[in-house]
Amino acid sequence: MTFSIAARCPETGQFGIAISSSSIAVGARCPWLLPGVGAVSTQNITLPSLGPEVLAMMEQGLAPAEALDKVLTRNGYSQYRQITAIDHLGQTAHFSGAQTLGNHNAVSGEQCVAAGNMLADRSVIEAMVQAFEHGEGQLADRLLAAMKAAIAAGGEAGP
Numbered sequence: 147m148t149f150s151i152a153a154r155c156p157e158t159g160q161f162g163i164a165i166s167s168s169s170i171a172v173g174a175r176c177p178w179l180l181p182g183v184g185a186v187s188t189q190n191i192t193l194p195s196l197g198p199e200v201l202a203m204m205e206q207g208l209a210p211a212e213a214l215d216k217v218l219t220r221n222g223y224s225q226y227r228q229i230t231a232i233d234h235l236g237q238t239a240h241f242s243g244a245q246t247l248g249n250h251n252a253v254s255g256e257q258c259v260a261a262g263n264m265l266a267d268r269s270v271i272e273a274m275v276q277a278f279e280h281g282e283g284q285l286a287d288r289l290l291a292a293m294k295a296a297i298a299a300g301g302e303a304g305p
Contacts, residue, residue, distance in 0.1 A: 147166075147248075147301075148166065148169060148172065148228075149166055149167075149260070149265065149274065149293075149301070150164065150165035150167075150177070150230065150260065150262070151164050151165075151187075151258055151260040151275070151278060151293070152186065152232050152258065153185070153257055153258035153278055153292075154184075154236050154258070155285040158285070159234065161181070161184065161185040161285075162185065162286060162289050163176075163185050163289075164292060164293050165189070166296070166301075168302065169192070172189075176188050176192055176197070180201045182234055183201055183205045183233065184201060184231060184234060185231070185232050186200045186201055186231045187229065187230045187231075188227065188228070188229045189261065190226060190227060191226040191247075193227060195221075196218075196227065196229055199217045199221075200213045200214060200229070201213075203216055204231065209239070210231035210238055210239035211237075213231060214229060214231060214239050214240075214241050224243050225243035225244045225245040226246070228240075228241065228246050228261050229261075230261045231259065232259050236257045238254040238258070238259035239259070240254060240261055242263075246263050247263045247264050248264035249263075249267060249268055251271040252271065253275045254275075255279050257278075258275060258279070260275050260292065265300070265301070265303055266299070266300030266301055266302060266303050267300050270296050270299045270301060271296070273296060273298065273299035274292040274296045274299075277294070278291065278292040
């Protein structure tokens with residue numbers, strides 16, 4: 147089980163990612179940020195190289211959707227990947243391969259994009275986005291509100 151949200155503060159240009167997972171060392175494998183460029187979160191049978199590759203494409207001027215398409219096309223096993231991206235303009239993109247585990251969903255919102263797998267319900271991700279969009283305070287506060295909303299909406303499937 148993993149759910150995450152990548153977001154941007156339009157006032158400061160700051161990026162952030164909040165992620166929760168039952169997988170070990172998620173912080174070393176899934177969130178990727180590059181100041182002035184964007185944020186990428188990779189999950190579901192993670193391939194850590196995808197994050198830096200997508201950020202490199204975005205740094206070259208590609209929109210998040212184009213960057214995801216280009217990187218996933220040249221890397222094998224994209225059907226097992228789940229990935230989100232947001233750039234310095236607030237443009238977002240997401241991808242969930244056909245073999246993404248369990249109930250899964252990905253949703254783009256205003257200055258944010260969230261995704262999850264092995265969820266109690268697809269609405270978990272929708273709750274994250276709504277909480278971020280309607281949250282107040284600094285970026286970190288809004289990211290934490292999104293995570294709390296995900297848990298309140300059911301979080302992961304199973305015990």
